[in-house]
Amino acid sequence: MILSILSTLVYKTVYDYQITKIEAALGSMCDKRVRMLQNQFTVNVNHIHALAVLVARFYYQQNATDTKQMREALAGYMDSTTFERPLFSGVAYAERVVHSERENFERQHGWKIRDMNLERQPSPVREEYAPVIFCQENIAHVNSLDILSGKEDQDYALKARAVGKAVMSGPFRLIRAERIGVFLTYPVHRSTLSPSIGVEEQTRATAGYIGVIFHFESLVENVLWQLGNQMVLVTVYDITNSSRSLMYGHEVKSDWPMMHESKLELGDPFRRHLMICIETLHPYLGSQPSLQSQSSPSVC
Structure with missing residues (x-):
């Protein structure tokens, strides 16, 4: 016992x-x-930051006279350097446009800013828009879509410019890749900002938004x-x-x-x-x- x-x-x-x-x-x-x-996630976000710096430097800070040629060059660069970002399946840039500039913007680009929910319809009148002006060829269908006309995309864009860094969507399944991914939104600023800058100044300095489909599961x-x-x-x-x-x-x-x-x-x-x-x-x-x-x- x-x-x-x-x-x-x-x-x-x-x-x-x-x-x-x-x-x-x-x-x-x-x-x-x-x-x-x-x-590893930070390394991938740094790739987006590098793209944001590239867009700011060559599209806004160089005062290019031929903006169409510059857009085509940047889109071509994204396509030619895809191998450097194997976990990205689509990169697009949406430019911030206030309503007073809309008519001139549409005339300059030769197309109407489109609504995300009704793709064949013009985006409804609002204080500002964010139409996609260049993207990788595999997602060319999003060109001219106003990301601020979509509830979730608008939320990501406003959050990204408020904090000045990448924000994420919730997870979703990528049908073609059969993997779970997230959508990353990163703000592009017209110039280098001070670390102590406030939210209002940061908002005014925002030129647009880079959007990326990211293969998180991979x-x-x-x-x-x-x-x-x-x-x-x-x-x-x-x-x-x-x-x-x-x-x-x-x-x-x-x-x-x-x-x-x-x-x-x-x-x-x-x-x-x-x-x-x-x-x-x-x-x-x-x-x-x-x-x-x-x-x-x-x-x-």
Whole structure:
């Protein structure tokens, strides 16, 4: 009887010790994946920043007399350097136009600013517009569309110019790529701004917006492939709203024996993200619970 009790106590002590070690190791591995993903995401956002600087310098600061030629050159540059941005499936630039300049703008470009919801119709009268003036060839259908005429796109544009950096959409499924992506919006300024500039001055300095379709799921896959550890199952969520949205992996159920949650900071102050890491192969944890897939909204 005494031996049985002692054996049970020894087993429980060893078991608790092993579980504590696994939990610590899992937390460390999850935090490492978060850091790598944050760093790689920042690298991709820096590509957008470089495009914004390019547009500002050559389209606005050079005082080009042939703006059509400049637009064609920038669009050609985007197409010819696509290989540098393998996780981008479409890049477009929308110029900010106030209503008093609309008539002259449309005459200069030779087309009407179009409504995003009714693509064949002119954009309704408003204080300002943001029509796409050049883009990559694969998304040429968005040219002349006013992004401020779409509720979500308007929200992204106004947030981006308020904070002066990239903002993200919620996750959606890319039909052609069969991957989950996000839409990134980045403000373009006519000149270099002071770090202490206020929101109103930043708004006035905004010349337009770069929009990018970004393959987020592929980015996570690339990061995990670099680490090469299959013992940890990773799931990434957008938890901005009350119902969390899957960005990578499988839906996590509550019956997992061991998991670790790490906050994921992707630079957008308006959105919240979470990484969940799960230990799957350790003998102390028993059998693996089932996985549940979750679909995201789909767009082309």
